[in-house]
Amino acid sequence: MSGVRLLVGTRKGGFVLEADGKREKWSVSGPHFAGWEIYHMKGSPVDPNRIYVSQTSGWFGQMIQRSSDGGKTWEVPGGTEPGPFGQPKMSNRFAYDTSAETGKPLTTHQWYDGTQHPWEFKRVWHLEPSLTDPDTVYAGVEDAALFRTTDAGLSWQELPGLRGHGTGPKWQPGAGGMGLHTIILDPSDPNRIFIAISAAGAFRTDDGGKTWKPINKGLRSQYIPDPDAEIGHCIHHIAMNPKRPGVLFMQKHWDVMRSDNAGDQWREVSGNLPTDFGFVIDVHSHEPETIYVVPIKSDGEHYPPEGKLRVYRSKTGGNEWEPLTKGLPQGNCYVDILRDAMSVDTLDKCGVYFGTTGGQVYASNDAGDTWKAIVHDLPAVLSVEAQTLP
């Protein structure tokens, strides 16, 4: 019987939760990398037992961990011995490209006070394994840039065209830092990648990362004087159903948005949501017009409105939303759900999962109709990724 594995990153370690296809009884292993911040864990679509982890610490910096057995054991790529030519381990070296060959040795971006500030690597926010090669992974980092490994995490190289396309000096950090947090690979076009940065906006490449274009038309952000600003938007997350790669859904700082032309133009689909602020958004695996968000009260109060934890589902691609509450706390609930902390499986019925800053991981094995907490008391959850196992 097929099953599901959840990869849960938290403030104090990573956890692996597994269930069979019924998704009723779960095993929990962890904490892996105890005491470290695990921003993101994600498995290869080609080889589900190959899992990559972003492990980070204010004291010791960035580490990359890798598993080849579904999370039972882990290794730092190249960490146990020097490489074949005696070169040192580089799996946690994320050096910005300043080579002349790129033509744009971009080294500064806009700082909070409006001055220019050097690009400084802080951590990896998101890892996105290739759709075709288990050794190739993309990494979204803070300060915002896109890196790639083609040797299973041994070494990382920046795709400098993103920072170098011209607007880089105008990018500025949001309150959480200037992180590249969303990476979506288009299954229908290996040269097309979507990324999003807080608070620069969304970008798309159609040539494998050499050149990029901002895709923010239609976004309206009240703090930006120019309603048609090309960049500067605080995008929280973007989701896509792989079966329909031209349609994107976005949870912006405020507003839930939709694009039907690969980001060239966006329109608002917040509709009857109680608040359109939030972080997560995801799409049903089999119904591309069914989407999920978790409304959060406001940018100043990061918890559900009225203390009621409600997932909202739209079966119409937005605008018309219904609250999903069965099994979720409907009083005195003041947790947040961070941008990478929702995921779906590909079983029938579609499983939906999300984690909270209160340490709960909720699961629905019926597309959101009912919910159950798999765990109650983990550290604050930073990310949840579902793997559907054969």
Added chain:
Amino acid sequence: MIRVVIPAHLKTLARVDGEIKLEVSPPVTQRSILDALEARYPVLLGTIRDHDTKQRRAFLRFFACEEDWTHEAPDKPLPEAVASGKEPFLVIGAIAGG
């Protein structure tokens, strides 16, 4: 043999228990100890010092013989007690409240 003590999280990464003992050619300095430590345990590269600049990470401190060596020049010889192995060289994570 030089004795080195590193924080618990780095011991986990390096898969070691207790003190680390290293052969370090004189003069014994912060730099020569850290060079030897990283050569023996490549997994620690980048966790104590920057890969490229070799600057100490901001929230780590170096102590020896009950003295703070954090801000001393990396090539300044450490006390004879460290060079002889009588006293360890300590890498310590800065205390964070909260």
